[in-house]
Amino acid sequence: MVLFDKRILVVGATGMFGQPVAQSLEKFGFNVRVFSRSEQKAKKLFGDGYEIASGDISDIDSLKNALKNCYGVHINLKGGPKQKDYDRIEHKGTAAIVKAASEVGVKRVTYLSGATVSKEQCWFAGTKAKYNAEQAIMRSGLDYTIFRATWFMESLPLFVKGNQASVMGKQPHKLHWLAAEDYARMVSKAYLFDEAANKIFYAFGPEAYTMKEALEIFCGIINPDIKVTMVPLGVLSFFAKITFSKQLKEVLPLMRYFDKTGEQGDPSPTDEIFGAPQITLEQWSKEFHK
Template structure:
């Protein structure tokens, strides 16, 4: 086994749909995982592990939790003590200002904290929608700006423009009824979050050359209709779908100016209009392709419900 038994990876954003599987996969592969959290006791209740409070302190558990804010360079720098790598997977389902503040401030904090540390790798969770043609969409703009900061930082980097996670299908399910806005006819290679976690672990094992953009994706392309229908039928034993006009979210945003409505409107624009990104390095396409099919993932979800 490679010397990941002594490798410690700091994770920023380990509580989300993509962050949690990464934590668990790194641990199962023998890494020690350190989580920077503003709510360390809640994080410990979720994962277990040990809360550490002093710079340079280590724990006996595979999970170490340190209190701090990923947007502050001092906190990130303190948490990086004793770490060989860093994985960033932050997300906020709110408006442009909140997302921009989180993404850019985290990226700038990381860039400051990694200077002169000699880290093996910094991995960043982006998304397959990121494309210079869609910079009018604030999600794409925030991700693209953050990517550039990680690319310019003082450590080897890897940007992972991951396809849409299968787990996101749950967000469009309301009591067994699927909801779509507009046609949403673009085909996407929906990926199981566990497959994405495997890519992150392999990256920190050194299986890919650093300083490149990779596109982790699932094995099969599905339109939203097919993906959602497959999920509903196999997990909820029904396949009802409600189609709403794309403009509904725009009207709702004006009537009820809530930040999360701005986010969902931007996401619906991408699901309707933006194709998956192209691959800069074709040879890596198969290396980062997940193996879990949508049907296999649905079977797993069905078992969890029983």
């Protein structure tokens, strides 16, 4: 149901955290246009209720076409695992989107960044790409709202295989696990509240758990037979070498980074403006299990 005469383009709408944003914007009454390299993939996910624009962030004309008559653009991009791909997709991709957006008269941009992003943490390519993407947004002249979100609950199933859940490394930091639904609601409100403009917000969920604690809660609900074990990063690195596992080799630098780096920032200004996230890990896990 369209309530506002405002169209928002969602880049990366087919992604794990882009889809809930597109759906939430639609529920809030915005006109939502989905941007994807694959029209077929977007149609399968979104059906007929959404406008679909096919294109690629490296093709400026496809971006400009998709951004025409849009009030805002939400950016949900994932780069990597190679260093140059973080920069190419997340930084250069975002810079291209905001350049095209300002050229065709778009007013606002929202962006999913990460809760460890800062100048000091730019030694990791994924963080550097997000930091540079944020800078490109802030220089664009568009009104912006950047969400530095912590770990999402939706990531937990990725660590479970059969009856085994693995914590890669010690992952000692307590993280305020956030449900994508709570985050998506904040993004939607950002287009309605003037006080959300030109700010960076830390988005944290209601409770803090280490990765092991979070996996224990999640697995305890979906299947108590799942064993949660901690696997040292050195062992995983050796295993990746002898098995030639490309997937494991690619994920290890990310897990090494998060082993060293916890979430930063203060979510209270976010909660004041948007309302604090309510979905607990237990509630989310029960819903996931249904």
